[in-house]
Structure formats: structure tokens, C-alpha cells
Amino acid sequence: MTLLKRNPKAPQAWQGNLPVTSRYTFGLGGERFFRAIKDEGKILGTHCPKCERTYVPGTIFCERCLGKLDEWVDVGTTGNVHTFTLLYENYDGSPREEPEIIAFVSFGDGGIVHRLGEVDAEEVEIGMEVEIVFKPQSEREGSILDIAHFRPII
């Protein structure tokens, strides 16, 4: 049936929605990773001696050899911008006047995705050295939001 043949008085559609709320347990690896951020302002990875790879955020298994990992390492709080973007849409698809500056910063053989702050958008480039700015310890809750943003090292 084409649109033209359709009865304009017919009911058209019903709308429905669903509240979805879940608990996401961090697990053994995630708990250790986020506790180090919260309590010590440290980024921890785990090292696989067999594959010579350091996973950041730390995990309790190596995705390459599937071996169990228990060698936790402090990878510091400075890294390089591996890639970045200026994002002009909000979470729900609505447009933004000012873009979010987002970067993936390398730590070990992994890294962290977060906002880049205290920087002009035009100055951001791949390879740029940045550091993590943590929220004050009293405000940290043990989540990725305990990191305020990255900022360039001047």
C-alpha cells in the first residue's frame, strides 16, 4: 500500500518505553584499577610476561594468551594522544555549539578515553604529551569520572 492509499483517519502508532537500570560490578581487575585511582591517584596496568604486553586498564587475564595476570604495574599519569576528536553532538544526538574535545591517550599497551581540557581545540594533535588531572581526593568515588580530564604538559 502506498501512503496515498492509506486511511488518514486510521490510528497511526503507539509509543512505548522501558526504564533499564543495571548494576555493573567492576570485578577483581576493575576494583583494583578504580581503587588505585580513588585512593592514590594512580593508573595501574597488568603485565603479561609471556606476551610482553601491559594492559591498561589492568585486567586479570591476557586477551592474547588467555593467561592469568597478577603482575600489577604503575604506568604513571602522563601519556601521548594516540587519537582525538572534536565532537559536535550530545549523547542524545542534539547538536553542540562548543565541541567536546576527546582523546585516547596511550598508557602501557592500552590507554584511557577521556576529555581533554585546559587546551585550545586548534592546538590538539596526535602525539601530544598530556597528563591526567584527577578530581580532589575527597570528591573521588572510584569511577572513570574521578579523572577530571587530560591536560597538555607545558
Added chain:
Amino acid sequence: MNERVAIVGVGWAGFRPATPELSYKELMYDAAVRAYTDAGVNPRRDVESFVTVAEDFHEGVSIFDEYVPDQLGAALKSMQTICGDGLHGLATAYMLVRTGQFDIVAVEGHSKASNLLTKDEVTAYAQDPVLNRPLRFNTHFVAGMEMNRYLYETGTTRAQCAAVVVKNRFNALANPSAAYGADLALEDVLSGPMLSTPLGRREVADHADGAITMVLASEQAAQHLTDIPIWIEGVGWCNDSPSLESRPWGQALYTTQAAQMAYRQARINNPLQVIDFAEVDDIYAYKELQTLEALGFFRPGEAGELTADGFTTPAGELPVNVSGGSLGWGHLFEATGLARALEVVLQLRGEAGVRQLEDVEVGLVQSWRGIPTTSGAVAILSN
């Protein structure tokens, strides 16, 4: 075992930006009946098993497989819904026949994207809930960051990515099923608003509604059903590590692996020599270039220049997305891979109308499951 498996029937409905007059079941029914008619099979009697691809959050219901059998003729039959792209569905249907368990199997994919009113939030719900989602970034940022790294590593330019948009949307003008055909200049694409730098708004496929069904058969069954069976010579699929923290940002290794699996089966050593044309991912324009390199057609950094030079136009040496691709007919959610396969089938049958390519014997289909995934599949078809 059934050594060879053929596609013996195709049917589709759409593709249009919206289908307000139809329910998703009616859309699926339309495509399915056309495919069964095309194959000359009675779905209730002849089709032994059914595969559909769907994602509950896109459908707006939980346990979507419960909503499938009736409109496909699959009630009281063997059927399954898999959570993947349409090309994963095609691979599954292929295996059901190849094992010898069944001789005739139908595979279906659909999109009622116009009914999903919170697409961005649903896509964002696929982000890692602990590491990424709390930041509340629109998921397009994943494509922006991937494109940025891809351009950086290969020297590909924004203008070369825009050339993909110009080509595919122009190709779509010759495809009556494509909703987004347009005659654009490079400047029209490049001057559009930014979405997630270096990705522009006009380098992203808009959504569309549609449904596609294909009927697959063993060689023996195919001989009775059609004079132009389209043979599935090889299939492959692969997922990379999905996390944003451990994926390679510049490359689509999952596509390379999926292609190698399909090439091995189809005994293809030099894809550019053997394959006449391809329908590949172009949900974001840069993906077409990255994918062509991942498939081994070109070396990293070559696809952009060759595309700008016309190598991949319908008259070029390797026509790519003659159908118009996702940029031309719209993003069809999980049906995307089947839409790409549909074009390859029509071309190999000589039924592609005004956009028919001459003397084509082998076509490649590749599909990606979209942001934020690292999931791809490849199929090689021949006539």
C-alpha cells in the same frame, strides 16, 4: 554434506527513510514473499529452516526471536535469530545447508529505524558501561577518533573520504531502491557541518527502513529451482578485541581476518585479479577506504587516491558500491550486510537494470556492524 550452496531467491522491500504505513512485520512479510516467489518455493512446504538477524534494542522488544516466525512462514519450523549483521546471518544459513542438515534455508534482515526514536541513546548503550558510558559522549566519537587515526597513519585526506560520498550517492541515483541519491560536488560534502572531527555530518549514512530475504539451497535443490544460481564460494567473519582501550584505532583487522577466511575457502590469492566488483562498508565514508585496504585490494594509503582517480566508479577497474552503498540507500541496521549481498546477487544475475556492470563473474560483499563494534564479515559470490 552439501559441497556447494547457492542463493536461489532474493526479495526486498524499501529502502526508504520512513515507512509509516507499515508495521515491521508487514515490511518483513513483503520482502519474504518476494524472495519465496523469486525462488519458486512454498515457504510452508519447502523452506526447512529460517535465520533472522536482529538486535532487541533496535526492535523495541525483548526476546525478538519470538516476533519472527509468523511473517516469514516459519511458525512450527526450525528457526533462529542471531545477534549480528545480515552477513553473519547469511554465513549461518550457508552453514545450515552446507552441513547437509537442510536443503533449503531462508535468511532475513530488516530495519525499522524510523520507529526507533532514541537511536543515539540506544547506540550509546553499547559503550562499555564502566569505562566509557559514564563520560556521556555521543557514540559517533568512536568513528571520529578512528578516522583521525586512519588518516594520520595512511596519509589519506578528508577530500578523498568525501570522494566516496560523491561517488556512492551518485551511484544511488541509478538504483530505484536507494533513497539518498544525489549529484554532489566534493565541496558540497566538505563544506557541511562537522560531526566528530575530522568526520563531517555529510560523510555519515542516514537511516532507512527496509527488509531483505534470501533463499539458499544445496546444489541439488538449486538445480530444480533456478537457471541462475549464485554460488557462495567463501564466507568469513571475525571480531577484534572490542574495548576502546585495546583496539588498533587506525585499522580494521577484523575485516582483514574475515577476508582471509573467505579467500582461503574460495581459493583466492590475489583479490584484485579475481574479484570483479565489491559492495563494502560505507556507513562512514572513510570506512570504505579503510575497508578496501583491509580486504587486500590496495595497500594502506592507496585507496583514497585511487578513489579520487575514479578506480572504484562503476566504469573503473574495481567498481565499489555500485548500489549506492549505505550512503546511497541508508543505514539499514542489521539488514545492512544483506543489502550489500543483494546488490552482488542482482549484478551477478544480470538483473541490476541501468546500473548493470558488464561481464561480472565474482563479487565480494563485506559488512561491519557499526559503532562501537569491531565486528565484520565477508562473502565471495559467483555466477
